[in-house]
Amino acid sequence: MTKKSSKKKVPGKASGRKAASKSPVSGSRSSAGKKSVRQRKIAARTKARIMVGMGTCGRAAGGVKVFEALEQLLKAGKVKAELEQTGCIGMCSQEVLVDVQLPGRTRVLYGNIKPVKEKHIKVLEQIVEKHLIGNSVVKEHVLGQIRPTDGEKPFDDVPYYEELSFNSAQERIVLRNCGSMDPESIDEYCARDGYKALTKALKEMTPDEVIDEMKLSGLRGRGGAGFPTGLKWGFAAMSKADEKYMICNADEGDPGAFMDRSVLEGDPHSILEGMAIGGYAMGAHTGYIYVRAEYPLAVKRLNIAIAQARERGLLGKNILKSGFDFEIFIKQGAGAFVCGEETALIASIEGKRGMPRPKPPFPANHGLWGKPTNINNVETLANIAPIILKGGAWYAGFGTEKSKGTKVFALAGKISNPGLIEVPMGKPLRDIIYDIGGGCPGGKEFKAVQTGGPSGGCIPASLIDTSVDYESLAQAGAIMGSGGMVVMDENTCMVEMARYFLNFTQEESCGKCVPCRVGTKRMLEILERIVDGKGEEGDVELLKDLGEDIKAASLCGLGQTAPNPVLSTIRYFRDEYDAHIHEKRCPAGVCKALFQYKVEDPFCKMCGLCVKKCPVGAIQGGAKKLAKIMDEKCVKCGVCIEVCPFDAITQIDAREKVEV
Amino acid sequence: MKKKRTTVRTTQGGNGKKPKRAAKKAKNKPEILDLTTVDEIIARYHGEKGALIPVLQEVQGHYGYIPEGAVPRIADGLKVYQSSIYGVMTFYTQFNLKPIGRNIVRVCCGTACHVKGAERVSSKFREVLKIPVVETTEDRNFTLEQVACIGACSLAPAVMVNDEVHGKVTPDEAVTILGQYKK
Numbered sequence: 057m058t059k060k061s062s063k064k065k066v067p068g069k070a071s072g073r074k075a076a077s078k079s080p081v082s083g084s085r086s087s088a089g090k091k092s093v094r095q096r097k098i099a100a101r102t103k104a105r106i107m108v109g110m111g112t113c114g115r116a117a118g119g120v121k122v123f124e125a126l127e128q129l130l131k132a133g134k135v136k137a138e139l140e141q142t143g144c145i146g147m148c149s150q151e152v153l154v155d156v157q158l159p160g161r162t163r164v165l166y167g168n169i170k171p172v173k174e175k176h177i178k179v180l181e182q183i184v185e186k187h188l189i190g191n192s193v194v195k196e197h198v199l200g201q202i203r204p205t206d207g208e209k210p211f212d213d214v215p216y217y218e219e220l221s222f223n224s225a226q227e228r229i230v231l232r233n234c235g236s237m238d239p240e241s242i243d244e245y246c247a248r249d250g251y252k253a254l255t256k257a258l259k260e261m262t263p264d265e266v267i268d269e270m271k272l273s274g275l276r277g278r279g280g281a282g283f284p285t286g287l288k289w290g291f292a293a294m295s296k297a298d299e300k301y302m303i304c305n306a307d308e309g310d311p312g313a314f315m316d317r318s319v320l321e322g323d324p325h326s327i328l329e330g331m332a333i334g335g336y337a338m339g340a341h342t343g344y345i346y347v348r349a350e351y352p353l354a355v356k357r358l359n360i361a362i363a364q365a366r367e368r369g370l371l372g373k374n375i376l377k378s379g380f381d382f383e384i385f386i387k388q389g390a391g392a393f394v395c396g397e398e399t400a401l402i403a404s405i406e407g408k409r410g411m412p413r414p415k416p417p418f419p420a421n422h423g424l425w426g427k428p429t430n431i432n433n434v435e436t437l438a439n440i441a442p443i444i445l446k447g448g449a450w451y452a453g454f455g456t457e458k459s460k461g462t463k464v465f466a467l468a469g470k471i472s473n474p475g476l477i478e479v480p481m482g483k484p485l486r487d488i489i490y491d492i493g494g495g496c497p498g499g500k501e502f503k504a505v506q507t508g509g510p511s512g513g514c515i516p517a518s519l520i521d522t523s524v525d526y527e528s529l530a531q532a533g534a535i536m537g538s539g540g541m542v543v544m545d546e547n548t549c550m551v552e553m554a555r556y557f558l559n560f561t562q563e564e565s566c567g568k569c570v571p572c573r574v575g576t577k578r579m580l581e582i583l584e585r586i587v588d589g590k591g592e593e594g595d596v597e598l599l600k601d602l603g604e605d606i607k608a609a610s611l612c613g614l615g616q617t618a619p620n621p622v623l624s625t626i627r628y629f630r631d632e633y634d635a636h637i638h639e640k641r642c643p644a645g646v647c648k649a650l651f652q653y654k655v656e657d658p659f660c661k662m663c664g665l666c667v668k669k670c671p672v673g674a675i676q677g678g679a680k681k682l683a684k685i686m687d688e689k690c691v692k693c694g695v696c697i698e699v700c701p702f703d704a705i706t707q708i709d710a711r712e713k714v715e716v
Numbered sequence: 717m718k719k720k721r722t723t724v725r726t727t728q729g730g731n732g733k734k735p736k737r738a739a740k741k742a743k744n745k746p747e748i749l750d751l752t753t754v755d756e757i758i759a760r761y762h763g764e765k766g767a768l769i770p771v772l773q774e775v776q777g778h779y780g781y782i783p784e785g786a787v788p789r790i791a792d793g794l795k796v797y798q799s800s801i802y803g804v805m806t807f808y809t810q811f812n813l814k815p816i817g818r819n820i821v822r823v824c825c826g827t828a829c830h831v832k833g834a835e836r837v838s839s840k841f842r843e844v845l846k847i848p849v850v851e852t853t854e855d856r857n858f859t860l861e862q863v864a865c866i867g868a869c870s871l872a873p874a875v876m877v878n879d880e881v882h883g884k885v886t887p888d889e890a891v892t893i894l895g896q897y898k899k
Contacts (some may be wrong), residue, residue, distance in 0.1 A: 406766045540869070553831075695834070
C-alpha cells in the first residue's frame with residue numbers, strides 16, 4: 057500500500073507512532089504480573105454501569121431512543137452511572153436490551169424495552185429507581201443475570217442468562233465479546249484478554265508454530281467452502297514474494313445471514329487481532345477488510361478500532377517491538393454478491409469489475425496485484441485469537457471428528473426466537489430449531505430450514521435430526537455456507553422459494569460464463585411459469601437436467617451452487633412441484649396466480665371494512681351490502697383477510713372458484 | 717410536513733464524508749454542475765493502486781450520483797479508459813448514473829424478509845410513492861430501491877432509509893416511516 061493512503065485515512069497516526077514506543081496494550085502486561093491502571097479500574101468497578109444494545113438490530117428496534125432516554129434520566133436523576141453502548145448479544149427478538157450492573161453485583165439483562173410512544177420511559181424510570189437506587193431487580197422486564205465471574209453477588213430469583221433455553225445449548229467462542237462490551241473501547245477488549253494472543257504469537261511463537269497451532273485446531277473456513285484455515289495459511293506462507301496480502305472477506309452477501317455484521321459491529325478488534333496474527337504467520341504486512349457498503353455501522357466501528365489499535369502500536373510499524381509491521385485498510389464493496397468469491401473480491405479491490413477468474417492459479421500464489429494473498433472470512437478470523445491463546449487442542453475439543461469448533465448461525469424466518477446463536481458443530485438441527493429457536497410461531501408446523509443462502513438447500517422436517525456439520529449437511533443436499541438459517545413453516549411455498557433464490561442468483565450472475573449467465577435465466581423462466589400456473593409436463597426433469605449442467609460447467613462458486621435451492625426442493629418437495637404443474641394448485645397458498653379470495657356469505661356482517669381497506673378498490677359492497685370481490689381487479693395482497701373482523705373472507709384454489 | 721429538516725443525511729458510499737444537497741442543486745441548474753470536487757477527490761487518490769472504486773464512491777457520496785461530466789475527469793486523473801469506468805459503474809449496483817432523491821428507501825428483500833412478506837411492504841412503498849423500484853419521486857425527496865439483504869434478518873421485514881434501519885415493518889407503517897423523512 058502506498059504511504060499516501062495511510063496519511064489520508066488515519067488521523068491518529070502521528071500520535072499513534074509515539075504511543076507505540078510507550079506502553080502497548082494494557083491487557084498484555086498482566087501476564088507479567090503487572091496490571092495497568094485502566095484494567096484495575098475495570099476490575100474494581102465503583103460506578104454502576106448501564107449498557108444498551110446498539111447493533112443494527114438494537115438500533116432498528118429503537119436502541120437510539122432508549123439510549124437518549126436513559127441519558128436524560130441520568131442527567132436529571134440523583135444517581136450516577138456510566139452509560140455505554142454494546143453490540144448484539146444474539147437475542148435479537150428481545151431487543152432493545154438494557155444491561156445494568158451495580159458495583160459488586162451481577163450484570164442483569166432487561167429485554168423488550170420498545171420505545172413505543174412513551175412507554176419505555178416508564179420502564180427505564182423503574183429500572184433507575186428500583187435497580188440503580190433501590191438495589192433490587194425490576195422483575196417484570198428482567199431476562200436474566202450473567203453468571204458471576206469475579207465474586208459478584210447474584211440476585212435471588214433471577215434466572216441465569218446462560219441457563220435460559222435460548223442460551224443453554226450454546227457455546228460462545230466467536231461471539232465471546234458480542235453484546236457484553238463496548239465495541240468502541242479498546243480498553244474493554246484488552247481487559248477481556250484482547251490482543252494477548254497477538255502478543256503471545258509475536259513474542260513466543262514462530263510463524264510456523266502459529267500455522268501448526270491452526271492446523272491442530274482443525275478450524276475450517278467459515279465462509280462456506282470449509283477449507284482448513286491452517287493449510288490455507290501454510291500455502292500463503294510457502295509462497296515466496298516481496299509482498300503478501302491478508303484479506304478479510306466481510307462481503308456478507310447471503311440474504312438471510314447476518315453473523316459477520318454482528319461480529320464486526322460487536323467485536324471489531326477480534327478481527328483486527330486475527331488478521332494481524334495471520335499476517336505474522338504468512339509474512340504479510342498489509343491487510344484489507346472488504347466490507348459491504350450496506351453495513352455502515354460496521355464500517356464506522358472498524359475505523360474506530362483501527363485508529364485505536366494504531367494508537368496503541370498494535371498495528372503499524374514494529375508491533376510490540378517485535379519488528380513485525382502490519383497495516384489494515386478498509387475497502388468498501390459496491391454492491392455485488394459475486395464479490396464474495398475470492399478472485400472476484402480481489403478484482404474488486406483492484407478497482408475492476410468484480411468478476412471471478414479460473415483457478416488455478418490460486419490466490420495463495422497469485423492474488424491481489426499478482427502477489428500471494430490469503431482470504432479469510434470474518435467468523436474464521438474471530439476464532440483465531442482464542443485458538444492461539446488456549447491452544448489448538450482446546451478448540452479441537454469442540455465439534456465432531458471432521459468439523460471442529462463452533463459455528464455461528466443467523467436464525468431467522470418463521471421462528472419464535474430469531475437471533476444470533478453459536479453452537480458446537482455436530483448439534484442436531486432439532487436442538488437449534490426447537491430448543492434454541494423455540495419452533496415456529498403461532499403453533500404453525502415446521503416445514504423446512506434453508507441453510508447456506510442462495511448456494512445452499514432446504515432440509516425438510518423429516519431430516520430434522522441431521523447433525524449440523526459440513527459433511528452431514530452436504531449429504532442432505534444443503535451446505536454449511538456462511539451460516540444463514542431461514543426457517544419455513546407450512547405457509548411457505550417451496551417452489552416459490554426456489555424461484556426466489558434463482559431470481560437472486562440470476563440477477564447477481566456476473567455474466568462471464570455461459571452456463572451461469574444463460575442457464576440460470578432459463579431455469580428462472582421455467583420456475584416463473586410453474587409459479588404462474590403455466591407449468592408444463594416435463595418441466596421438473598428439465599430443471600434437474602439444466603441444474604446439473606450448470607453445476608458442472610460454471611466458472612465459480614456462484615454458478616456451481618446456484619441450482620442447489622431448486623434441486624434440493626425438487627428432491628424433498630416434488631409433490632409441491634407436481635401440484636403446481638398438474639393440478640394448478642399451490643398447497644401453501646402463496647402463488648398468486650393459483651388462488652383467489654372468496655367472501656363466505658353467512659359470516660359477512662356487511663360492515664364494509666374490507667371495501668374501505670382494499671388498496672385497489674376490488675371489493676364491492678359496503679354498509680348493508682354483502683361484500684363481493686372482483687377477481688379481475690384483485691391483486692391478492694391479503695389485506696381484506698387481515699382486516700375482516702368476522703373471518704368471512706377465505707382463500708380458495710383458483711380452480712375451485714371457477715367451478716363454483 | 718412543514719417541519720424543515722436541517723440535518724444532512726448521508727447517501728450511500730463515500731468515506732463518511734458529508735454529502736451536499738446535490739440533488740437539489742442539480743434540479744435548479746442541471747447543466748452547470750461544479751465538478752471541482754471531482755478533481756479534489758482524484759488528487760487525494762493520486763498514484764494509489766485500485767483507486768477507481770473509492771473515487772467513484774466518494775464522487776457519489778458528494779453528488780449523490782456520478783455526473784456524466786465526472787467520468788472524463790476521472791479517466792484523465794486515474795489514467796483509465798472511460799469505457800472501463802462505465803464498465804465498473806454499471807457492474808456494481810451501488811452506483812447511480814442519474815440524480816437520486818434526498819432520501820433513499822431500501823426495502824430489504826433478503827430471504828428472511830421475503831419469507832415474512834417483504835413483497836407486501838415493497839408494494840406498499842411503490843403505491844405510496846407512486847414510483848416503481850429504482851426510481852426517484854418527482855420532487856426528488858425519495859428514491860426507492862430493493863436490496864438483497866441488509867443483515868437485519870431477525871427483525872424481518874426490514875427497511876433501511878438512508879443509514880437507519882426500521883425493523884418489523886408492516887405495510888401500514890410505510891406511510892409513518894416516510895412521514896419521518898418528508899422535508
